[in-house]
Amino acid sequence: MDINNIAITILMSITTSIILGRFIIPILRKQRIGQNIRDDGPQSHLAKQGTPTMGGVIIGLTLIIGLFIARDFDLPLIIVLISTFCFGAVGFIDDFLGLILKRSMGLDAKQKILLQIVFSIIMMMLLKRYNPTGFSIIRVPFINYDLGLGLFAYIYFPFLLIGTVNAVNLTDGLDGLLSSVTVPILPFLFVVAMGLGMTSIQSFILVLLGAILGFLVYNSNKASVFMGDTGSMTIGGAIAGLAIITNTTLFLPIFGIIYVIEAGSVIIQVISYKTRNKKRVFLMSPIHHHYELKGHNEQKIVTAFTVVSTIAVLLSTILYF
Incomplete structure (x- = not known):
């Protein structure tokens, strides 16, 4: 894929995303599909109640x-699409039920995990069909060693899928945060896919990048629309699927460091609360809320997290190549 095609694909996707936003956001507002803000969240977020x-x-x-226009479908792309839209469907159902029931939570944790396990099993079956002998071999950072997982692959990949999707979902808590920290990740995955000769995956990444950049026009502070679990789990499924298909799963904790920190802060908070007589490590988790309560505004937090994400991506690039 030459530089002109890259630029055209991204520009078309940005334009498509912006145009769709012009039509969809008024529909969401008219149908009163607005965000229900958690009562136990930061008080500054109460002003966002009802935002589409x-x-x-x-x-x-x-x-x-974008992908319909590209018309470059093969099994690797189908695997990534299933990861993207199946997990996105879980988010859509969660949002839909939450809106119908007029509460901040839709599906409960058990229902989400059950659906995610089912989709992870489907992904495993497709991965094995795509690469019967090598699907369980992963590349190790730092030493460029190919590690064979054997039967452990049947635990590793579902855990990676579910963990990544939920970590990405937790990152979506401030205006433009998830979109902004994800944007630097996609060029890295694009270059990896280019090196592997995966043209369909390259197209997918470019379209996703344009879609997120266009969405940021409406989602940056002050947001006129939130992506909801529909968007965060779609992005989470995409990132997990791309990491698997490009064999960068062990690089994911590096280039996806913000996702790891966000999920880790929740785990630490829960463990501390349950084992230390309800003592908390953070003022609130995920950690972006901690910084909010420390007095930092949303734009500053988003900028800082995006810089950290960019540094992590640059480090991943050095380690990979």
């Missing part, structure tokens, strides 16, 4: 349109 949500459909539709 489920804006992730803008990203999903942009992906569908």
Whole structure:
């Protein structure tokens, strides 16, 4: 893929995303599909009550349109698409039920995990069909060693999928945060896919990048629409699927460091609360809320997290190549 095609694909996706936003956001507002803010969240977020949500459909539709135009489908792309849209469907159902029931939570944790396990099993079956002898071999950072997982692969990949999707979901808590920290990751995955000769995956990454950049026009502070679990789980499924298909799963904790920190802060908070007589490590988790309560504004937190994400991606690039 030459530089002109790269630029055209991204520009078309950005434009498509912006145009879809112009039509979809008023529909969401008219149908009163607004965000229900948690009562135990930061008090500054109460002003966001009623802001249109489920804006992730803008990203999903942009992906569908862009890939339909590209018409470059093969098994690697199908695997990534299933990861993207199956997990995105879980988010959509969660948002839909939450809106119908007028509460901040839709599906309960057990229902989410059950659906995610089912989709992870489907992914495992497709991965084995795509690469019967090598699907369980992963590349190790630092030493460039190929490690064979054997039967452990049947635990490793589902854990990676579910863990990544939920970590990405937790990152979506401030205006533009998830979109901003994800943007630097996609060029790295694009270069890896280019080196592997995966043209369909390259197209997918470029369309996703454009879709997210276009969505940021509406999602940056002050957001006129939230992506909801529909968007965050779509992005999470995409990142997990791309990491698996490009064999960069052990690089994921590096280039996806913000996702890891966000999920880790929640785990640490829960463990501390349950084992230390309800003592908390953070003022609130995920950690972006901790910094909010420390007095930092949303724009500053998003900028700082994006810089950290960019540094982590640059480190991943050095280690990979």
